[in-house]
Amino acid sequence: MGVFKLGGMTLKSLFKKAPTRRYPYEKREPFERTRGQIDMIDIHDCIFCGLCQRKCPADSIVVDRNESRWEYFPYKCVACDSCVRSCPKHDLKMMQERPSITTNAKESRVYELTPEEKEEKARREAEKKAQAAAKAAAAKAAKEARAKEDVPES
Ligand code: SF4
Ligand code: SF4
Missing domain, CATH: 1.20.5 (Single alpha-helices involved in coiled-coils or other helix-helix interfaces)
Structure with a gap:
């Protein structure tokens, strides 16, 4: 490839729109049915039955009935939706956003009375x-x- 051709391509690429995004600074809008992570709707409606924990294939949920405590580990979650579908109180929801980038994958979200x-x-x-x-x-x-x-x- 000639030097002039290579230089031309380099120059052109400098002014062209990049085919990739600068994630996480630029995020793409999620698709309609994207599954990102789950969230508790209202801890007061939870009966701490533990069904969501038992259904979770990734050990992302820990329910402590005695302490009225519900804990979720978003970085373990594979967004399968099983917990949302199994909750008898319809108290869990699937959100489209993925958890933000972290250096601590053990981070969790706790809801407690x-x-x-x-x-x-x-x-x-x-x-x-x-x-x-x-x-x-x-x-x-x-x-x-x-x-x-x-x-x-x-
Ligand atoms: S299945 Fe629903 S009601 Fe039962 S512990 Fe999980 S969130 Fe609470
Ligand atoms: S969506 Fe699936 S992997 Fe994530 S917490 Fe619920 S059951 Fe577990």
Whole structure:
């Protein structure tokens, strides 16, 4: 290739629009169905059932029921959408943006109830348990009373 031709090509390429983007400074608009990462919609709607964690093939979600805590590791996530589809409360959503570039791939996002909310939740659960126990005891007593009435007198 002649020197002039090579010089011409180099000059031309200096003024031509680059075929690549300067990622991450220039990002392309995601396609309509792009899956990037997931997010929690409202921690107050989460029942900490752990189904999303069990469905995740990449161990990207950790649910701590006792601590009312939900943690997500975006850099482990393969955006398969399983957790979103399996959540019984429809409390997870898929977002189009990928997590931003990092040097710490262990970064996570945590959603957790406040100490007051945890207290209130424990109180409500205890109340529910007590109500259920009282209902079961009443049903048992009624059953025993019916059984006594059914015994024929000798
Ligand atoms: S599946 Fe839904 S409700 Fe259950 S722990 Fe996950 S986010 Fe919460
Ligand atoms: S989208 Fe898939 S890989 Fe990502 S957290 Fe949900 S289940 Fe796990």
